[in-house]
Amino acid sequence: MAGVSRSTVSRVINNQPGVKPEVQQRVSKIVAETGYYPNPAARSLVNHQTGIIGLVVPLQVQSLFVDPYFPRLIQGITQACNNHDYTLSLFLFHSDEEESKLYPKILRNQLFDGIIITATQVNDILVPQLLANKVPFISVGRHENSQVSFIDVDNVAGAYTAVIHLIRLGYQRIATIAGPAKNLSAVDRLQGYLNALRDRGYPIDNELIVNGDFTEVSGYEAMQRLLPHKPEAVFVASDAMAVGALRALQNGNIAVPNQIALIGFDDFPPATIAIPPLTTIRQPIKQVGIMAVEVLLDILNDETKQPQRIILPTELVIRDSCGSTIERRRY
Amino acid sequence: MAGVSRSTVSRVINNQPGVKPEVQQRVSKIVAETGYYPNPAARSLVNHQTGIIGLVVPLQVQSLFVDPYFPRLIQGITQACNNHDYTLSLFLFHSDEEESKLYPKILRNQLFDGIIITATQVNDILVPQLLANKVPFISVGRHENSQVSFIDVDNVAGAYTAVIHLIRLGYQRIATIAGPAKNLSAVDRLQGYLNALRDRGYPIDNELIVNGDFTEVSGYEAMQRLLPHKPEAVFVASDAMAVGALRALQNGNIAVPNQIALIGFDDFPPATIAIPPLTTIRQPIKQVGIMAVEVLLDILNDETKQPQRIILPTELVIRDSCGSTIERRRY
DNA sequence: ATGAAAGCGCTAACAT
């Protein structure tokens, strides 16, 4: 201690009002010189705050972790955490045992101030428990329950735009390679596809709807299943799957976009060097990560805050795989 | 409190000896019933243990985060953390400011018990500071300093095997698309390439050595730079880059493996559906993650422990892109 | 084998 009491030091460190500027200067100086730093454990013992945000990635989404979605989301999240002086903890499960072991830990809500949950499944069991235990959280991916704050990308509108674009280009038999049926984003993108067909009076043909799991390999296989049904164009629910689909087409010597046109979803970097370059729906994933943190922190700072429901727009990026109007004019 | 004092409860919870079995039963039962759980903050205040492991991913490796390496590493790490009841915290920097802001936080060593650092750069400045501050850590990726514990994959041997394989198949002008020059794994893989050429008396031609940054797009560009120099075969330091390279070749109407053969590194899933399927060097990334945690925990439990230096083997996976001996017999 | 009491490093209510 250099001149004053612990309380005063505490006040200075926490920027509390009611400290004489002169004293505040002196203390700050010594703090800087000695490299003093408050012990986080002691702090959280009295504050009930940890300075930690948790990120929960449930079992079923592990496949997602292989495509570029998660890394980009995590980049956004950590960037925002760094800005706000929070630390990010990761909770991933790889098996049901791990899930049942981790859930109580999470629900106890002592390891973090709040959590971000990702890729909510249809009929998710975590959300109601979180609500019941009053664990502050935000969902990346929309949620029906009006109590839950979420941030999502407009998957329905993105898919809708993609399919309308294909319709405008004149394709008739428009198929889709959807994501896993339990995944909400996948469901929404499928819905966008269905809405577009319906709005334009196109028939819905179940043979033209197949599922993948968002990975490149699954896109490859899905396209192989689709081929016998002679689609003219395919809306693929992720770029990774689209690249796989492209490979299946190439393998079967089917020209893209001349014989089959493709639109993906994500705009991940390899889309630009795919052959042909991939037309796709760009989604602001990193931005989602950043906002997830910021909204969560808002909630933490104001308990009375109403649930936030945020939906970010997507963007159609036209490259060659859809057979642009210009290309088609040549015929 | 149900019958006994806090001390006794504490003893039961921490499995300390010297508690009458009968009492221990009774207490355990009540603990289970009430769902009591010790407050981690209070615990770490007295223990000086947080139950948290940090994972540090420095600035320059962000590109890596886009390829499948990191997700798989993180899966291994979190799995081991779950098994040992530790939580994982993530420390990523996206800019120099963030780095200089985060380093002191890390060096203070209050937010975790120990850390895993990844993708050490040549001339890394973090390691010496960690050593000086006695922060327990393990490096994923080898390190010269004999004080540091590390776990790595045998990059030199893996690359060596790949290039020897190409030599055996009879290729003469063998090129490489290396990783970033500052990345140790990239340096090692390049070294393996050079060693193989040297051991077999092949000339080393700098025109046949180009760099990428491990991403698919960079592999595409690197291959374009390589083409004017007419390589017969290319050892590519990552599968992501190899897929990019493949695309560049396809774009230039160059047949693989007949005109140019390719071997990658990683064995990531899309390698199997590449056209042609990619011959590659498989590395046990997830295993590296698991072992990193386990070795770190060993170190935490036994301060006197000597630095551990672990190198895991790789494996040559022969598919079609190298032009297998069988294929070549047809000519 | 168990309990009493001190103390980990901080914040906050209260007193001055």
Place this chain on the structure above:
DNA sequence: ATGTTAGCGCTTTCAT
């Protein structure tokens, strides 16, 4: 504006 004091929830001597 600053200091005094109690207490956050646990572990750990030290008694008994």
